[in-house]
Amino acid sequence: MCIISLAWQAHPNWKLIAIGNRDEMHGRPAQPLDRWTDHDHMLAGRDVQAGGTWLGVSEQGRFAVVTNVSSQDSPDRNRASRGDLLRDFLSGDGRCSKLDAVSFSDFNPFNLITIENDVAIVHSNRPDSISRSLAPGIHGLSNGPLEKPWEKAKHLDAALERWLESHEADPTSLLDVLTNQSPYPLKGEAQTDLPTQFEPQSSGIFIKNPVYGTRCSTIVAIDHQGRGSITERRYAASAEVNGESRLSFSWPA
Structure with a gap:
C-alpha cells in the first residue's frame, strides 16, 4: 500500500476501520484478495513476483499493512521483499x-503497521529502525x-x-x-526537495498513470463483536474498475 488511514479503537461501533490504496507497477502480477489455501485463516491479496502481500488480516487476530518510503535511491533488488514481513506475520x-x-535493515525503506492481541504497533526502518x-x-x-x-495522508485521515x-x-x-485524484502541491522550499519517484509527494490519493498507479483500494472493517x-476494488492501467472482492471473517472479540 502507498497510502493508508487507520481508525483504531476510535469509535463505539468499530474496533478497526482501515482504508488505503496500493500503488504499484501495473505490469507486476498479483492475485486478488482471497483466503490463502496454505493458511486459510489469512485473507489478503498476493504479490505473484515475490510471494508476499501488502495488506491483510488473519482470523487469529492479526492485521498488517505496509507502505514503502520514497527516496532518491532506487530499491535494492538484492534485499528481501517487504511483503515477506506481512506474509509471515499474518x-x-x-x-x-x-x-x-x-533485522529491519535487511529491507528497503518501509512503514509497517501491525495489530496483534489488540496491540497496534507502527514500525519503520528509515531513517532509523523503530517500533512504537x-x-x-x-x-x-x-x-x-x-x-x-x-x-x-492528512486529507485521507480527515475524510475517515x-x-x-x-x-x-x-x-x-x-x-x-x-x-x-486531486493533487496536493507543495509550497516554498519543499518544492525543490522532491525525490525521484513514481509517487511524488504532491500526488493525489489515487494515482492514475498507465505505468505506475493505483492498483487496488481496500477497506477493512471490524466491529467490537x-x-x-x-x-x-481493483483497477486497470486506465484507472477503470476491473474487479472487486468482499470477504467476511471473524476476529477474536
Missing part, C-alpha cells in the same frame, strides 16, 4: 513471523517518514474522521474517498 509462520527478532505502539485514534501513512506525514462522525453503517462507501469484512 500467517504466524516463517522467519518474519516474530517481528521483534527481524499506536494509541487509539486515527493514524495515516503514505510514502513519507513517520515524523513528516504527507499532505494527502468525517465518515466515523456520520455513523454510517456501510464502510464500503469509503471506496469513493479513495478515488480522489469481532465481525469483520475486507473489500478490495
Whole structure:
C-alpha cells in the first residue's frame, strides 16, 4: 500500500476501520484478495513476483499493512521483499513471523503497521529502525517518514474522521474517498526537495498513470463483536474498475 488511514479503537461501533490504496507497477502480477489455501485463516491479496502481500488480516487476530518510503535511491533488488514481513506475520509462520527478532535493515525503506492481541504497533526502518505502539485514534501513512506525514495522508485521515462522525453503517462507501485524484502541491522550499519517484509527494490519493498507479483500494472493517469484512476494488492501467472482492471473517472479540 502507498497510502493508508487507520481508525483504531476510535469509535463505539468499530474496533478497526482501515482504508488505503496500493500503488504499484501495473505490469507486476498479483492475485486478488482471497483466503490463502496454505493458511486459510489469512485473507489478503498476493504479490505473484515475490510471494508476499501488502495488506491483510488473519482470523487469529492479526492485521498488517505496509507502505514503502520514497527516496532518491532506487530499491535494492538484492534485499528481501517487504511483503515477506506481512506474509509471515499474518500467517504466524516463517522467519518474519516474530517481528521483534527481524533485522529491519535487511529491507528497503518501509512503514509497517501491525495489530496483534489488540496491540497496534507502527514500525519503520528509515531513517532509523523503530517500533512504537499506536494509541487509539486515527493514524495515516503514505510514502513519507513517520515524523513528516504527507499532505494527502492528512486529507485521507480527515475524510475517515468525517465518515466515523456520520455513523454510517456501510464502510464500503469509503471506496469513493479513495478515488480522489486531486493533487496536493507543495509550497516554498519543499518544492525543490522532491525525490525521484513514481509517487511524488504532491500526488493525489489515487494515482492514475498507465505505468505506475493505483492498483487496488481496500477497506477493512471490524466491529467490537469481532465481525469483520475486507473489500478490495481493483483497477486497470486506465484507472477503470476491473474487479472487486468482499470477504467476511471473524476476529477474536
